[in-house]
Amino acid sequence: MGLGGPGRARFVPERRWGVGRELPVARGTVDGRAFEARPTHWVENGETIVVWWLVEAAEKQMTPDSLRLEHERAAFLMAAANELTSLDAERCLDTTVRLAARHLADLALVIVPKAGRGHRAVYCGPDGAIVREDMKASPTEIPGVAEALQGFPPVPSRWIDPALVPNPLLRHGFDEPGSMVVTALPGPGTPVGALVLVRKAGNAAFSDGEESLTRQFAARAGTAMSAARLYAEQASITEILMRELLPPQTRDMDGVRLATGYRPSGLGEQVGGDFYDLFPAVDDGESLIVLGDVCGKGLEAAVLTGKIRNALQVLLPLARDHQQVLDRLNEVILLNGDPTKFVTLVLASVRHRKGRVWMRLTSAGHPPPLVLRANGEVEEVPTVGTLIGVIDKISTHTVGIELGPGETCLLHTDGVTEARGGPLGKEMFGDERLRAELAGCAGMPPDALVERVQMLARDWVGDGYHDDMAVIAITPRRERTPTEGKRDP
Template sequence: MARRPPDVRQEVGGRSPAHDVTESETVASTTAVADVRWQASPCPALVLGADGTVRAVNDAAGTLFPAARTGATVSDGLPGWLTDGHAGVVGGRSDEARGWVADRSIVGRPVLTEDDSVTWWFDDDTDVRSAREGLRVEQDRAAFLSHASAALLGALNLTRCMEVAAELASDRLADGALVITPASRGRYETVVCRHGEAPQRTVLRIDPDEVPGLAEALRGFPPVPSRWIDPALAPDWLTPDGFGEVGSIVVTPLPGHGVPAGALVLLGRAASGPFTEDEESTAREFAARTGLAMSSARMFAQQASITETLMRDLLPPRLTHVGGVEYAGGYRASADHERVGGDFYDLHPADDDASGAETLAVLGDVCGKGLDAAVLTGRIRSVVQALRPLARDHKHMLGLLNDALLSSDHTRFVTLVLASVSRHGPDVRLRLTCAGHPPPLVVRTDGRVEEAATLGTVVGALPTIETTTAEMTLAPGETCLLFTDGITEARGGPLGNDQFGEERLQAALAECAGMPAEAVVERVQMLAAQWVGQSDRDHDDMAVLAITAPRGQHLTAVGGHGRGRFTA
């Protein structure tokens, strides 16, 4: 049987184990220990009654709030934010108090007790608040720069880009802003904007050395600190009208793609104080985005100008009366967003105005679509124009063109139809030669439609070509239509996959008997577009050229001998 351990009691307060400790003595001892810990706590704390009377203050709270002492009220020298916070807690309207003591941010958290008093524990959250404020500022900065990038890149016009930059800078970064491009013939394009106003564009003849760092910024050198620039020495042209006294200036380069895009000048009023380092840093970030956007806008404008210049020779010409004959043409690229493609037509008037002199009309179709086909189209048109003196012999002319294409590095071929046109009294005589191309159609005044008896092989595919030439005569009101297979092979219609076909084309031409050349072209184009419009299928390029013998006497004074080829 196990032995029972002896009954041992620990001595408390110097009494023998036989003496029991009373409950009141234990509570008193615990309270004393709590009071010591309360006073020595590193966390400031004080107890306020519901009426705002200070009941207890620990040492840390006494250091934080020197006016806090037992028996005083919360309004006796304590911060107003604590007074308001205590009233809110007692009234059930708030659950904390927050404010400043000297340069420190303090937050007080209340604990309600059973006797309606409030124990306030205080924390120093200066560092947390500073971090949050820094994060907020950085988020605002990032949001501004993101918005600026989107706005700047959306302005592909250089002047508009400068206006956007000046307006954004004056609204967010400064009281006023100038965006200046490098000099061109001694002139500086400038956009100036004052806060809250619309940007203004101007051209200045200035000496950039009048502003420290501006000449260097325009050449792409790093910016100079704003403290190096004396605003009192700012020239008049730098300050917008009605701006007032300038207090500080920031000059920042606008970097571009390989070359400087210009400079950004920020102006601050005297009452606004100097620019801070953070503001100058944001200005440099903004300037980097502005410079790239301006450089992109300038490059886009240059490319658009080059494209427009090159496009002029690729676009179909405008046609009119030449040598007493009506001409009209129409073209539609395979894609709605494209302007050029593989189909083309041209008109080369005779060198003299003598009766019987022949004008050469050409319509062709290069294998393929889009820009690649358009480039070869431009070369073929140039070769045909150079061979124009040989147009009396169509086969020889086409043979030379065939040799030229075979000797090039192109693997594409082309189909052509040549029409030598001359006026003989009221009639118009035609010599028509096809090279792998659909034969032209002639619509007579009575509505009959005839197909020209001409055939031939494609150009640029075989060492030699074979062709036959047909001669036809147009009476007044009759029309010869040259067209590419993009018209007849266009798929669409009610079922969505039927070809327009030559039968429909001939039926449409029969309805055009006696119409002017422009009306015939417009009618054919409209029907083909309607046919394709009912289908989602892709279609080929479409080109038509109408040659019409005019009714009655032709008025040579109105474009009678003008050139048939015009720049678009």
């Protein structure tokens, strides 16, 4: 606005300035408020015209106390944001009420919906103790809470009568609540809860600035709680899905001792592209053992692994004919329509009788099984076949073998033999090195043999990258003689 009237003399210099000269900015106060008079000039009809604009210097008006208060509030919000970084939902709740009770009020209360029906409350008072409980009172009985939980704008504290709050909700000796603020904890779409702050009678009521600070704090707390809740939901879903994708628990089958080992490629991962499954014999038939390797790594490969394992479960009645099982499985994978998604498999049908194990082995593009004889000789089972999921018609060749006492059939994925490392860090572990190492493991129990193979591959790779690795050892269970287990007289 243009400056005129009696206040003009306080600001506008009396000295006349020539055209082209820079005019100074005049400063002063009117009724305790800081102002600046900023000049502008132009030439009109050969005459210089100067207009002084009066601007309130709001930033200059703040007193040292108000500046300190603003700095303290900014520091509090920054510290709160740093503390509200946990992805644990309960810890976020605790941190929210603890910070609010320490810096904003005498009592802090967070009300959140429960899964299903009802609400629960988390309290914190001046002593810092945190109390959790299910709410017996309805949110509609607490002024402003029902509106906050629905995402409505907060009700000003001067409109809320804390005397209307049900007594059970006021803890830590709050016989006479003096003032109360209620605000929403924002979430994605709907609030994740409501923040209630209460001050004792006799303490200062909430100012407009404190209500604004409460809303800013609630925004940060709501964001942190939303992130923690989302993380918890995703973790729960992942855990459920992972449970279905994890390899089954190893258990001995009728007359057969089994040991398995699995090591995903990624650090900290639980599943990957390698998998195995165990199907015990039904009605004195054959047990079926499956070891496979899906193209790809990580969770995406694990999803395809889950589909394959489910399909094999359905195809189990056809297990007497390995070719038919693999034909049907090939059709299932081809239905996905992605030629880059394929799998190699080895099927092992196992039957035990009189201390010996008879096996039928069929490879579909998979590394051949190895047999470790009792004398240390290592044999490669000559079964070959087409990998699954690439072409419409596959071919396989099934080979039968027999295992005697102390002899083991070893199934493994190419993550073992193709592990790169060694002295130069680039050489593959290889089939020959694996067979040479196995020759020194004759008579070793299956669990020890699996551990030995995994240790060899792990040491060969060192700190370098490796593919998924899976190993299964199958050996006849040693039968006791009639005199074994009897004590000497």
